[in-house]
Amino acid sequence: MAKANKTRYESEMKTDIPPKGETKKKFKDPSAPKRPPSAFFLFCSEYRPEIKGERPGRFIGDVAKRLGEMWNNTAADGKQPYEKNAAKLKGKYEKDIAAYRAKGKPDAAKKGVGEAEKSKKKEEKEDGEDEEDEDEEKDDE
Template structure:
């Protein structure tokens, strides 16, 4: 044997060194998942995040691009052309899209505040408000009934 070490001797040190498993590096505790669990349900009533200035620009650009290139079916081609066009725009040309995006962000923040208040209140307040409405209606009916009786007694 000319090489010195046999194959088994070369494998032993490697097998001892390859103790690490996974990415985290040596620890036995698992890292928290970075993405939400697939089974987690999203609330359909939650407002959507507002688009950035680029995506506001994309709304207009898609319409123009489809008019010029009606046979193009490639989403990637539209996105690439839009990105190139956005990069070539000056700050003054981007300003209307930026202002629209900021306006949408303000609207989003308002709707998120309302959404969070609704969540904080929970379903308990809705039940209480329903009960209070029915109780108020019952009281009104009772009072109106009493008033009718009083009117009848006064007439006599």
């Protein structure tokens, strides 16, 4: 059974065609402001040490599940301070991102363009080496 599956897989992979176009990784500027945490994440940052302290051997998923249950069981009044803090952080982030965008293109983005130019020059250099190889072959004849 396993051999049949393996041969079927190999035959399918021979005819498999990858999607068209290149997927380029989006450049992320390290100097850009970071997004603020949500009210839930602020809640988690406060209660995570407490939950880990109860049972130090718990897995990350178990801790996250417990935090989610606690958040869902918390009344609206209990969530309100976290939501206010999250709104305040979001307002600050919006001001920071507006100022960041007003500056224009950041230096790091220009570096990304420079790297693309370097790769083009490298390709041109490699093309030039191919031409030199052809010239050498002609001289040998």
